[in-house]
Amino acid sequence: MAARVPASARAGGARFAQFKLVLLGESAVGKSSLVLRFVKDQFDDYRESTIGAAFLTQTIALDENTTVKFEIWDTAGQERYKSLAPMYYRNANCAVVVYDISQAQSLDKAKAWVKELQRQANENIVIALAGNKLDLVTENPSKRAIQTEDAETYAKEAGLLFFETSAKTSENVRELFTEIAKKLPLDQAGPRNIRSGPRAGVDLRPEASGTQGAGACSC
């Protein structure tokens, strides 16, 4: 079920909130790998371009009383030829813009995606910049093409969270998502029922139909 607006609820002092997170960045920088590490704690060296990792959720407990659930949207490859639909950005509460620290061009591409986000998404969207493939550089420092300071300076100027990450070793992956969770407006969301979520509209699934299912006629 998709989060349109942040949903949160309090029960006995406990807070629960759900947010839509979108991934952006050039092809092959490791967007899906980062999410797969975060959600399933898995990594696959030979992952092909994204097929089917389209809709994942993961929950983070910020403290004893506060739980944040991310509903994570993958680009499904639609970024490859700049064909992401407005639907993708719609009501996104946060975004991870990924680049590859071993590819000089990829930070410029990431900057372009940040601009696109600022144009298309909510004004108060929380954006994190992630320089991925830290493991490559740890193994062989000569592979670094983007200096940490350069990316960090840009992130500061643009008001972004910043981490260098490795989906392969999981370095900084959890930290990245936790920092995003901390920055989200947990208190702005009004109290709601935890289970029912934020949907105000009708539920199309036949079993959810309030009155009669298909085939029954009210005549």
Next chain:
Amino acid sequence: MEEIAPEYDVVVLGTGLTECVLSGVLSVKGKKVLHIDRNDHYGGEAASVNIEALFKKYGNYNAGEEPWKKYGRVNDWNIDLIPKLLMSNGELTNILVSTDVTRYLEFKQIAGSYVQQGNGPKATVAKVPSDAGEALRSPLMGIFEKRRAKKFFEWVGNFKEDDPVTHNGLNLNTCTMKEVYDKFGLEATTRDFIGHSMALYLTDEYINEKGAAKEAVIRIRLYANSMARYGKSPYIYPLYGLGELPQGFARLSAIYGGTYMLNTSIDEILYDGTKASGIRATMKERGEEGDGMKFTTKAKKIIGDPSYFPGKVQVVGHVLRAICILNHPVTSTDNSDSAQIIIPQSQVGRKNDIYIAVVSSAHNVCPRGYYIAIVSTIAERTSNHHVELQAGFDRLGKVEEMFLGPPIPLYEPLESGVNDNIFISKSYDATSHFETTTDDVKDIYRRAEGQELVVEGLREGQNLVGEE
């Protein structure tokens, strides 16, 4: 930029709803799909646009003026170019559910379904009764007629195709709808609202056609079942406009491996003898320097909307559509945030019905306080088209802004595609819902794939990486 594959199972041209549903279904079935649109946005004719884009599309302002500025933030507007609603129990709903595209969309009910009786200032607009109980309360019928209508609705509700006992001595496969109405002794005005606002026929041709009665009864049942599902009206509508539908199915296709390219024009369809075998195309963003990215790829089949195949389609009619911006609800709709109003042709001396579809800020298609009403009908004359829509305008009251272009041609393919491997969709017709669109989806699928499209369980047996 990554290379385009040398060959695809299917190349789809245009990202209208028909094309996106097909693209999604074919990708789910494991076909390698390349999906292209010449525009910089999804949806083609079925897109929803912001108010600045709408003014620019119709060009109804003077140079140097920026009339959209008085309507708030342009991006708060998502105005449909084609007025349609989903039947809650219709086939598009089934496809949305079976493909899980519902995950990306949120739907709301349309608040009411209305029909007009009479013409001019004396016209009455009333809710369409959809079952026996509502028939008894409806102002559309007198006391005795109500009882007859109640009997008719009860019969329709109990009708089972394979149980002759429920047929009331009528053979629906051979009889006309006139014979059915006669059997229940229904008056002309009752026939009018049943046929036009429930069975949703645009003309009266169905009445005397032999064997058409079954189709009519099925249509009335669809209306009644859709009505029963959520209660207010038989229609639902996606938040942010109908343009969300093609986007949702495009995402489905992409998730299953479909490749998407907007801003891409087709330079040539390549043929191997009489059969299409590929495309030559150029991807170039608006304002981009240089020649763009040129490529050629093979395709076993090509599916596309009529605009990509001007030599392979014919015009079968013209629709008139006027998009009207109001700052008040439409009168006689109980201040509803949304409605459909049908003005049956016989009530206003026409051959084709006039439809009004109203949506508002409740559906996130415009800022608070505004309403978008689209008045439409099939063109019956060659000029003065605003006169043809006048009975619809009469219902609206004060209109802030009206967008009315020339009649819009409706296209259909000349051939099935079996001979040239090119499978072309139909234009979005004048009906108020998507039932004919999903018929077209199924028809194209049958022509292209040589088998029926089974909607139920479409995604069963498909393994997705890391899906919940």
